[in-house]
Amino acid sequence: MRYQGIIFDLDGVICFTDKYHYKAWKALADEIGVYFDETINNRLRGVSRMASLDIILERSDREYSQEEKEQMAAKKNGMYRELLEQMTPADLSDEVRETLDALRLSGAKLAIGSSSKNAKLILNRIGLGEYFDAVSDGTNITHSKPHPEVFLKGAEFLGLDPKDCLVVEDALAGIDAAVAGGFDGAGIGEAATHEKVTWPLKTFADLKEIQG
Numbered sequence: 001m002r003y004q005g006i007i008f009d010l011d012g013v014i015c016f017t018d019k020y021h022y023k024a025w026k027a028l029a030d031e032i033g034v035y036f037d038e039t040i041n042n043r044l045r046g047v048s049r050m051a052s053l054d055i056i057l058e059r060s061d062r063e064y065s066q067e068e069k070e071q072m073a074a075k076k077n078g079m080y081r082e083l084l085e086q087m088t089p090a091d092l093s094d095e096v097r098e099t100l101d102a103l104r105l106s107g108a109k110l111a112i113g114s115s116s117k118n119a120k121l122i123l124n125r126i127g128l129g130e131y132f133d134a135v136s137d138g139t140n141i142t143h144s145k146p147h148p149e150v151f152l153k154g155a156e157f158l159g160l161d162p163k164d165c166l167v168v169e170d171a172l173a174g175i176d177a178a179v180a181g182g183f184d185g186a187g188i189g190e191a192a193t194h195e196k197v198t199w200p201l202k203t204f205a206d207l208k209e210i211q212g
């Protein structure tokens, strides 16, 4: 066993909610007449809800008050949560499920480190509601990635030191957060190209070899 604890980002690592975020943000953007497409949506990966809205509003020709922005973000979140009802345990791949089970058998403690305030709902929908030893998410942090808070809290919840934990991420800002917190990082997708990633992953199952 190489790492005593493994902390997983949720969206883009354990499961994929991009299409639901996209649909909900697109409905909001259409309503206020702001251009939005899938390329812009890709910039929202791993970014907090309010920071995502600010990115979308870069194309707006008017300014919005903080109160209006909070109303818009709440509206988007309502639509998003309704769409999440479509998720089922079938949205968890066999590869992810089997790899998580193997990592647990290695003796490691497993946690979630997600920016999302909907992490617990998503975990419940995909059948992992009770699976992790700890869940650190958007509800217990005040600073979003690339700040390391979400992972530092995750390690604290596990009772482990960051240097004994691995963080698994799909977003570049997530690897920045891991490095800033003193964690080794494993990157999948775009995060595999980060210059400071300890383990670039080709597939999620590569984690089994790394953990030994």
Ligand code: B16
Pocket: 009, 010, 011, 012, 021, 044, 045, 046, 047, 048, 049, 052, 077, 113, 114, 115, 116, 117, 118, 119, 138
């Ligand atoms: P919510 P992660 C992130 O989750 C998503 O990647 C990002 O697209 C989203 O805006 C953010 O959570 C906040 O989500 O609106 O549900 O609080 O990748 O850190 O698991």
Ligand code: MG
Pocket: 009, 010, 011, 012, 013, 045, 046, 169, 170, 171, 174
């Ligand atoms: Mg992610």
